[in-house]
Amino acid sequence: MSLKVFILAGEPSGDRLGGALMAGLKELRRDVAFDGIGGDLMEAQGLASRFPMQELSVMGLAEVLPKYRHLKRRIRETAEAVIAQQPDVLITIDSPDFSLRVASMVKAGSNIRTVHYVAPSVWAWRPKRAVKMAKSIDQVLALLPFEPPLMEAAGMDCDFVGHPVVSEPLATAAEIDSFRAQFDLGQAPLLLALPGSRRSEVTRLGPIFGEALQAFQHFHPEHRVVVPCAAPVTDLVRAQAEEWPEDTLFLDPKAYEAEDFAAIKRAAFAASDLALAASGTVSLELAAAATPMVIAYRFQWLTWQIMKRMALIDTVTLVNLVSETRVVPECLGPDCEAEMIAHELDALAKAPELQKAAMAVTMQRLGLGGEAPGLRAARAVLNRL
Template identity: 65%
Template sequence: MTPLRVFILAGEPSGDKLGGALMAGLKALRPEVAFEGVGGVQMQAEGLQSRFDMNELSVMGLAEVLPKYRHLKRRIAQTAQAVLDMRPDVLITIDSPDFSLRVAKLVKASSNIRTVHYVAPTVWAWRAGRAAKMARHIDHVLALFPFEPPLMQAAGMRCDFVGHPVVAEPVATQVDAERFRAAHGIGDAPLLMVLPGSRRGEVARLGPRFSDAISRIKAQRPELKIVVPAAGPVADAVKLLTVAWPDTTVLDPREGDYEDAMDQKRAAFRAADVALAASGTVSLELAAADTPMVIAYDMSPLSRFIISRMMLVDTVTLVNLVSDTRVVPEFIGKDCDPALISRGISDVMAAPDVQRAAMSLTMERLGRGGEAPGLRAAKAVLDGLDQA
């Protein structure tokens, strides 16, 4: 069999994780595969020699991008030329659309190399026109959500739902949860998990409102215990935020062994009776752990004004979207109010089972119990090449 030649690139840790699993899948199906590209530790563990440090591409926001614009533009051109020089069977770009889709555009302008993009743009939420623009230089999309393929296909691209990586993540057992409660002196007390975000701006913006909501719920339920699994980049900010919160345990992933820290986080997810979380994929992690939740989020007034006029859906919570329900309460924008949030937490604590069917359905629809997403993605890539 002719060796398969793949150029693959990712620009951030989440993409590196997807890329590593996809590379493992391709190696299992086609052992004679050669990789070139850009990636992080997980892709490198599968045999990739990254052309440069992936962290160069991990910039977000206009203020962060502008000072590095010329460097990023140069990297885009260099990467596209490397693809053209390799002449691979397929170019696989993973998320990071500002970088990866620009590379694909340059490659398509000078070749007929097949292009696959992993992670569909959220055209179902806002800026629906992105799909048509993407179709000019992307042949095939690998989607994380089951409702995305028709939207990509309508724009002229092949699209396969390959499953969400959350279904392949390990989940703590009830025994793990009980050990966590015992180790932190929680016992049988009700436990609230608080997840104020993974970026400094989120913690700064949401922190005071979360603090107010927690003080209100503690006044009603003084026996309530609190656990806060902090993301590494904001751990210091979270510790400062929670210093006045009574009965609170902060989990700092920088302390001790990384795997132990991840085990602690997973056990906390399973041990919690309810979670208050910033919007994002964390809702899927909570659903995987069978933890009922309340979602709260806000942004700058200008961003709120713009996004509110562009949104195409009536909920931002992925559990609500995937399960096609609206059982997870969310307090977004002007509704991100401590009084409303605390009332929402109380309501969920009073009736936690309301969300459980929707969470189970979400995991089923995202691929739990089926083939690993990385293997499904690899099969889709190879089938696309065969069909082409």
């Protein structure tokens, strides 16, 4: 009998995880058959998506409300399809508002085994989410090494399978040289600036980053600022150019084929001597490239007040958490001001080596040098069936 897997993802990051997991399952079991919802990468592994994954890729209350009835109908349709198919396992990937509602309905109507890929960040806030999740999820595939005990304490099986950042390609020395030549950068030290990928982030952070970088460059005029723009916000970042240092190099993804821009971005990360970045998983991309960083983020006032009261951790940067250090400086909330950011960048420029060891430990703990995360995830699913 073939192994029947119903798998679903709701956004591009989940599609990447799903594609790698499906490839791993196909490597370990030639008789595997897939059904479900996914994007291009999952479809490339043989999934015929029941509807376009983009229907689920909505974020924020304002975006969700107009589509609430449609999303609710898709949740019900998907759960009914799972129960009708009776697969050996249902694998839901991230997108908890969709995934966990589907899993809950499936559990209420069957005894199908459920696996959720990407543990909720209960170590950061709202720890009771794990207990609620355990009512409908049998197994969790965790990206971070300290997550399994937290999931197991709530009553679920949990396997650390490695973070996908460890399997991403890194720029070669030749690619770095080519990048410098292509953009006439010579041997100038480079400062990478990453103000976010969402319009709300860039609107809040762009002017602050620009002012901070101008202040830093006043004392370090030898540094060139490089900004690999995210496609959804390229025009917005460029519109803020007057507030940024004059010789800032803005890299526009719309000017290149996707693979070419990905290579340029990798080279920019690897070629840079230090970075200023918005808070998020980009800190792990910088760690993979061994690029020391300052993390900054300006929250909405209400969000910041809630976070201060509910947060269970004293840092938001994954490098600090995974390495169990606090070497990456953070300018968050009211501290996200140009003067303070420039001060932290100045200190980093004078002693960048302080972060190197922590970044190396982070990559090692996330699975660098071991089996690819997608294959580890596949093995974890099969081992517990």
